[in-house]
Amino acid sequence: MMRLSSIARISPIRIWQLFRDRLLEDGPTAGVGAAVVLALNLLSLLFFKRATFNAGSGQAWGAAIGLGGYLLAASAFKRMHDGKAGTEWILLPAEPVEKYLAALLEYALALPLLLGAAATGLSALLALAERAAGGPGSFAWTPAAAGGLGAWGRYAVGVCLFLAGSASFRKNAFLKTVGLIAAFGLAAMLVAGGGAWLLGRGSGHLSFGAANGTISIDGESLSEAARRAIELLFELSAYVLAPAFSILFGWAKVAEKEARDEVQ
Amino acid sequence: MIELRSMTFGYGKKALFEGLDLGLEPGSIYGLLGLNGAGKTSLLKIVAGALAPKAGSVEVFGRVPELREAACLADIAFVPEDPWVPALRPSAWLSRYACFRPAFDRDRFAALLGEFAIEEDKLLTKFSYGQRKKFALAAALASGARAVLLDEPTNGLDIPSKTQFRRVLAASASEDRIVVVSTHQVRDLESLIDPVLILDAGRVTFTLSSDTIAERLASARLASPDARAAVHAEADAVGWSALVPREGREGEAAADLELVFNAAVGQPERLAAALAGAALPPDPQAAGAGPAAAAAKGGRS
Numbered sequence: 280m281m282r283l284s285s286i287a288r289i290s291p292i293r294i295w296q297l298f299r300d301r302l303l304e305d306g307p308t309a310g311v312g313a314a315v316v317l318a319l320n321l322l323s324l325l326f327f328k329r330a331t332f333n334a335g336s337g338q339a340w341g342a343a344i345g346l347g348g349y350l351l352a353a354s355a356f357k358r359m360h361d362g363k364a365g366t367e368w369i370l371l372p373a374e375p376v377e378k379y380l381a382a383l384l385e386y387a388l389a390l391p392l393l394l395g396a397a398a399t400g401l402s403a404l405l406a407l408a409e410r411a412a413g414g415p416g417s418f419a420w421t422p423a424a425a426g427g428l429g430a431w432g433r434y435a436v437g438v439c440l441f442l443a444g445s446a447s448f449r450k451n452a453f454l455k456t457v458g459l460i461a462a463f464g465l466a467a468m469l470v471a472g473g474g475a476w477l478l479g480r481g482s483g484h485l486s487f488g489a490a491n492g493t494i495s496i497d498g499e500s501l502s503e504a505a506r507r508a509i510e511l512l513f514e515l516s517a518y519v520l521a522p523a524f525s526i527l528f529g530w531a532k533v534a535e536k537e538a539r540d541e542v543q
Numbered sequence: 544m545i546e547l548r549s550m551t552f553g554y555g556k557k558a559l560f561e562g563l564d565l566g567l568e569p570g571s572i573y574g575l576l577g578l579n580g581a582g583k584t585s586l587l588k589i590v591a592g593a594l595a596p597k598a599g600s601v602e603v604f605g606r607v608p609e610l611r612e613a614a615c616l617a618d619i620a621f622v623p624e625d626p627w628v629p630a631l632r633p634s635a636w637l638s639r640y641a642c643f644r645p646a647f648d649r650d651r652f653a654a655l656l657g658e659f660a661i662e663e664d665k666l667l668t669k670f671s672y673g674q675r676k677k678f679a680l681a682a683a684l685a686s687g688a689r690a691v692l693l694d695e696p697t698n699g700l701d702i703p704s705k706t707q708f709r710r711v712l713a714a715s716a717s718e719d720r721i722v723v724v725s726t727h728q729v730r731d732l733e734s735l736i737d738p739v740l741i742l743d744a745g746r747v748t749f750t751l752s753s754d755t756i757a758e759r760l761a762s763a764r765l766a767s768p769d770a771r772a773a774v775h776a777e778a779d780a781v782g783w784s785a786l787v788p789r790e791g792r793e794g795e796a797a798a799d800l801e802l803v804f805n806a807a808v809g810q811p812e813r814l815a816a817a818l819a820g821a822a823l824p825p826d827p828q829a830a831g832a833g834p835a836a837a838a839a840k841g842g843r844s
Contacts, residue, residue, distance in 0.1 A: 288612060288613065288614075290613065293613060293643065296639075296642050296643065299639075300639055300640075303639070361627075363623070363625060363626075363627040364627040366588070366593050366621070366623055366627070367626075367627045369592075369593050369611070370591055370592060370593055370616055370619070370621055371616070371640070371643055372613045372614075372616035372617035372643040372644055373613050373616075373643060374611065374612065374613050375611055377613070534611065535595075537593060537594050537595055538588055538593035538594060539554070539594065
């Protein structure tokens with residue numbers, strides 16, 4: 280049941296308690312992930328005198344943080360779906376909106392900060408080790424190298440989607456959410472393609488000129504205003520509507536979840 | 544109080560409860576009895592807020608549990624038959640989860656853990672079923688919740704633990720608290736539960752206080768089921784164990800709650816008549832069947 284009135288009863292203390300509980304639960308998993316990353320880099324350092332994650336522009340660090348965050352977000356409500364643990368989770372005395380906010384705060388905000396800080400430290404240590412091993416050791420990753428706030432914004436949108444997936448799917452929430460995102464992407468492309476076909480009166484295709492920032496239909500560039508409108512529509516859908524809808528949808532799923540799995 | 548009005552609930556299209564009305568007052572330990580599948584666990588989960596009714600209303604101390612307001616959930620403690628526990632030691636559990644219940648009594652919790660001989664340096668997930676159950680019972684009874692809902696609390700407890708549980712539960716009852724115990728182990732809790740609610744075919748068919756049972760019913764041993772008009776009789780190794788209307792004679796034994804339950808689900812009209820002090824109606828189960836046939840079925844009246 281969607282209850283806007285519950286927002287009025289939000290307690291920052293309970294959100295903190297829920298947030299802390301999540302952080303303590305996810306700590307060991309994140310630790311294992313960090314250990315795997317470290318091991319991979321040490322191995323490549325040993326054999327190639329290069330820390331593999333520090334190679335190039337260090338995009339691997341950002342990708343690892345993003346993937347780790349998404350995997351954890353996709354399992355955020357795993358306990359809620361469990362036959363036995365679910366009853367306990369549902370009846371834990373906190374508002375459903377607090378439970379959802381705590382998850383959102385952890386996976387969208389705290390986790391990238393903590394993992395970003397850990398990655399910065401690890402990358403710097405590995406750069407030093409590279410130098411000591413006779414390698415280049417010239418690059419150490421920082422969150423700014425991953426794209427700073429813009430990258431975080433895109434990551435946070437993904438977290439919103441994976442949280443909604445976790446609230447909806449009992450099993451394999453990560454893969455099912457990826458599948459759903461791909462299906463939506465495909466549907467959006469079909470709609471755009473269909474629109475271009477209609478605009479081109481049956482012959483055309485829509486092409487986005489990423490290199491020079493143009494959008495053209497049948498090779499004919501759109502006006503600046505039309506181009507800006509399409510971009511705005513895309514940004515509004517991706518950065519406002521999609522996260523807002525997924526947060527509301529996920530929250531409703533959490534608020535409505537019933538312990539039906541183990542009833543005698 | 545706990546109040547259900549015209550409550551309807553079911554799984555899929557099958558209705559488990561249809562228009563159920565029930566009112567439970569503080570100051571009592573209610574025993575909820577019913578056959579397997581009668582809906583005892585579902586009813587407790589509905590009251591706790593873990594399941595939502597399809598129609599009607601449920602209120603616990605004036606709040607609607609289905610809405611899952613934190614204050615409402617903190618006022619209800621539900622212990623399932625097989626409680627889940629996290630991979631934490633009791634002290635860590637206390638610091639992580641007790642904080643969600645403002646009225647949680649830490650001293651009482653420590654005392655209950657001691658009473659139940661719970662090992663404090665062991666992960667809860669390493670506990671046996673009985674130990675997990677005792678831990679969950681201790682947490683519920685120390686929670687400060689005014690509605691305590693226990694699903695089969697004595698299942699899995701060893702004999703000393705059952706005695707401890709009875710003692711602890713009796714001490715935890717208070718004027719402002721409602722305790723509801725769903726159980727098949729009637730004899731484990733016979734001395735505690737009062738009144739007894741009998742759930743059958745989606746409704747509470749009988750609400751029996753211990754005084755009513757004591758005033759109206761008695762247990763008797765019969766040589767044959769026809770030796771005396773019985774509400775319900777069951778063959779056992781040495782004859783017949785029967786529930787009979789109390790006649791006020793010297794030495795009449797107290798009614799066995801298990802027989803009362805079996806009568807409530809097997810011969811409800813006869814039990815109702817006995818409770819009303821009226822003549823027992825004919826027993827449809829006995830028609831055309833002799834005592835031997837009835838004995839073969841395991842019970843008759």
